[in-house]
Amino acid sequence: xxxxxxxxxxxxxxxxxxxxxxxxxxxxxxxxxxxxxxxxxxxxxxxxxxxxxxxxxxxxxxxxxxxxxxxxxxxxxxxxxxxxxxxxxxxxxxxxxxxxxxxxxxxxxxxxxxxxxxxxxxxxxxxxxxxxxxxxxxxxxxxxxxxxxxxxxxxxxxxxxxxxxxxxxxxxxxxxxxxxxxxxxxxxxxxxxxxxx
Numbered sequence: 001x002x003x004x005x006x007x008x009x010x011x012x013x014x015x016x017x018x019x020x021x022x023x024x025x026x027x028x029x030x031x032x033x034x035x036x037x038x039x040x041x042x043x044x045x046x047x048x049x050x051x052x053x054x055x056x057x058x059x060x061x062x063x064x065x066x067x068x069x070x071x072x073x074x075x076x077x078x079x080x081x082x083x084x085x086x087x088x089x090x091x092x093x094x095x096x097x098x099x100x101x102x103x104x105x106x107x108x109x110x111x112x113x114x115x116x117x118x119x120x121x122x123x124x125x126x127x128x129x130x131x132x133x134x135x136x137x138x139x140x141x142x143x144x145x146x147x148x149x150x151x152x153x154x155x156x157x158x159x160x161x162x163x164x165x166x167x168x169x170x171x172x173x174x175x176x177x178x179x180x181x182x183x184x185x186x187x188x189x190x191x192x193x194x195x196x197x
Contacts, residue, residue, distance in 0.1 A: 009041030
């Protein structure tokens with residue numbers, strides 16, 4: 001929890017963990033989405049800056065913080081791997097700042113959906129030309145929290161994408177990507193995929 005001394009660190013094996021920050025007025029801002037392979041926690045840091053909340057069922061490989069710090073000193077390669085991952089996460093955070101600061105609501109929602117659709121297309125490239133069902137770990141309201149948009153704005157974007165035959169929403173968390181290339185084009189990124197590549 002925010003401000004507490006964390007007793008463990010670990011890697012997300014399955015599921016999604018959201019990092020959130022509670023602002024002084026009580027509003028909650030989601031600041032990061034940790035997926036399989038992401039590291040949770042900071043060795044050597046006395047206090048936590050964010051709240052970690054499981055958005056789905058999560059399996060983690062966890063370590064007590066102090067023994068893990070000793071392990072890092074013993075095995076330099078482990079520290080190098082952690083540094084590389086931290087660098088990747090810093091790059092992703094910078095890209096997310098661009099998304100939040102410079103993209104339209106439509107581009108933000110498209111970029112969010114592409115994160116999940118691209119993962120499936122990477123596993124099976126033939127899906128690029130097929131419909132892709134996504135069981136999102138977030139409701140429309142939570143997507144709004146993550147993107148800095150209201151629930152109403154997110155819902156309007158989903159409706160507009162449905163009207164344009166790009167996606168087909170299904171309940172609170174489900175969505176079918178009907179036209180992956182069209183959704184990718186809506187992200188406002190460069191042709192090479194920009195920050196999502």
